[in-house]
Amino acid sequence: MTRTETHRAPVIAQATDASPSSDTLRKNWEGPGGWRGWLSTVDHKEIGKRYLLTAFVFLLIGGLEAAVMRAQLATPDGHLLSAEQYAQLFTMHGVTMIFLYALPVLSGFSNYLWPLLLGSRDMAFPRLNAFSYWVFLFAGIFLYASFVMGKAPDDGWFNYVPYASREFNPGPNIDVYALGMVLLGVSTTVGSINFIVTLFRTRAPGMSINRVPILVWGTLTASVGNLFAVPAVSLAFLMLWMDRQLGTHFFDVSAGGQPLLWQHLFWMFGHPWVYAIVLPAMGIVSDGLPTFCRRPLVGYTAVALATVTTMVLGFGVWAHHMFATGLPVMSLSYFSASSMVIVIPSAVAVFAWIATIWTGRPVFTTAFLYFSSFVLLFVIGGVSGFMTASVPVDLELTHTYFVVAHLHYVLIGINVFPVVGGIYYWFPKITGRMMSERLGKWSFWIMFIGFNVGFFPMHILGLAGMPRRVYTYPSGLGWGSWNMVATLGSYLFAIGIAMFLVNVWISLKRGKAAGRNPWGAPSLEWSTSSPPPVYNFAVIPNVASRYPLWEGYMDDDEDTGGSTIHEGLLLDHGRETIGTTMLDAEPAVILKMPGDTYTPLLLALALTLLFVGLLAQAWWAVGAGVLLTLLATITWLWPQRKLSQIER
């Protein structure tokens, strides 16, 4: 091939992983291997696994921080920690769990699964995917470097000014947080763009928008939300950093700055973000439950629309974090009502899950236990959110442990439980081995009991008036014993998490071979080998229904499709996948995919150097960072003939 190819009618073939054509594909898609391959890979499955692993490491770090805090709070007048140590711990606990665990772990699932769910060979922008991971990793290390030096952020994850201003917080603590968040925002933004384009461009032929799994709807919604939400917080942190280091006065009261501006910007981001870290997890359940209830999800369309609606409404409720700040009664009433309306799409999802279980035939696997118990935890976290949406009641509840209980039911109940259930569900696909069901059920019950014993009492503590973010409390307020219970329960929960990790470890080595589709599940990822080959699919499948692998089992008109899994576009001239139209997924163009490259890593390193330079105010490093960032970007964008798209 000497000239650039512009037209080609792709070959349609029958093939599986065992076919001779697959050897060509393997050669096309395999990277160099070894440490070079490790640093240069753009394979979405590798990147997905790294996201999952890194997020779990951060979960453990955040969990250890929580364990130390619970030890401090177990009894009145605890003196294990100083006030400043406690402030750094609760700040880093929040930052870690919210930014370095909760979204990245879902990005891990989505990165790993999306192309497999969508019948594609990679994400739309594989290099951007690698870049997004590296920036996330470096931003995490950036934030934690200060922790090791004892100068970690110490004003809570919400970082309210003026306490975060230089006047009251002169150390590097807040600068680290501000710059780290801007850096992390780069990762989130490019990751979100990648998901959006991947969904609208690389679905298998026939997978129209009303046939994609709910997890895809969840991550799509979260990604669009992030694109609108992240700029608010990146801007806020940049303004704060300029206030602190360059002498601007955005938040400086003495110069007419507004402390409440920070809160508005932060929560305009913060509340949609909460939905971004639960909607994909709700999607995991919506896709997992049907497999274990042996029937399609009840109300697919309603659940998909509820997912989108939740996020749209989520942009109109930020001030419910600010009910006590002295807003006028009129805006309080608006934000109270809009926050309550979110109950409606949530109710749609809850009743869809219940109906799926009720009208199905549940199979009691460990994953099913996590998914079904999630529904209960979702409702508990939901109704406590409903209570705090009521302005007058919230003026008592806000800033207390009631809110701590609420947010942990939301984040652990709606994120951690589906995530762990999702690992039990997809572990066979990712590793080719089954996890131990016996140990799995033990780990579930210990996690479930530990979680409820540990976190339900926090509702009671909140009703007994215990404020959040206190490093100690006197006796005589009726808080002592419930705090002891909460500490013991949370330790039990930690044991459950540890058992889950032990299960992962053991099963990696000794789990039974899984086969293609151990659960008899309906979606495309289960049609390929476990673990999937580097090219995902021997041919690009054609999809004709929502549950392609269940066709023929269901006698429903709409769902008997005629999907073809092992016959389709071969696309073996180098790394290729098919580009399809936005809504109907009709094949439109052959996408030439980039090979493995160090450029994403180098760009991430250059960007990190820039941020380290800004933190240290080492202007030579800033200059070098800018220059290297430009160079790496130019290298990345340099036109390559082999990457030009081909019309079919």
Next chain:
Amino acid sequence: MKAGRTLLVGLALTLSHDAWAATPMSYLRTFGPAGYPVTRLGWGLGIISVSVVVIVGLLLLGGIFRRRGPRRLSDPNALAVRRDAGGMAWIYIGVGISSLVLIGAMIWTLVVTAVVAHPSSRPALTVQVSASQWWWALRYDTEQPSRTFTSANEIHIPVGQPVRFEVTSTDVIHSFWVPKLGGKIDVIPGQTNVTWLQADQPGVYRGQCAVFCGTEHARMALQVIAQSPADFRAWQESQLADAPRPATPEQQHGTRVFQSHCAACHTIRGSNAGGLVGPDLSHLMSRRTLAAGVLSNTPGNLAGWIVHPQSVKPGSRMPDQTLSGPQLAALMAYLQTLH
């Protein structure tokens, strides 16, 4: 084993003890009209919430155990799939009922929001609260400037009358909260927020800063002391008076110590001490606690606080004082006259 049982028994005892012991910060019962409708609403929403959780829990259990799937996935039946048969009625009915309850709760919320926004009668007095890291300055305003006075951390109010609070901060954001009387209002520098409270029963109501405001956020308490109107007036008169002049030589020595060590930050009306950084100490002995509710106001605690505030409340703005024994004794003798 034995240790475990002892722990369990101890836990059960303390739990039941706590359950009945006073919870001075709980707002499950409130003691004034700024709280009553909110408490009723809170209980109402709480009961709705618990009911929803119970109903969903039962439906889930019913769904799970109603028609068990195959016990093992190796069972050939395990892979049988049911056709997409209905279930939408669940969503229609469930969401329909939820929406009705929701609209009811919303209307109730809006009504209560409007009701508690303002007191039903004109407030009897206005207290200006100025929060700082980590204590509360109070200023009792009246139309006559001569009857205005300042105090700290302990707010006296007359029973049965609404009191207006104008709150602001000298440094970072705090939150003013006396749970048994009503909800919070954030205390934000550069703006003055207004709220009101009323106590219908005499007593001491504990409050605490509720927004993280730095290292000693956990120990920034306040107290509202509700008194009969007559007692309140008497207290007001006593606060208006200047501090007594030192009578004995030791007390006179004490004023000099105060002047050299304390007066840069603290005011004692009727003396030369006029510092504005720390609490007004003109009537220090009339207060029940020290250091914003951290210590009860006993002579031993007071002496300890003066000499070592940094070990009592690390990070506090008050520096440790180097005083000789006789200096401290003289200072204590003087301070104890400040009733």
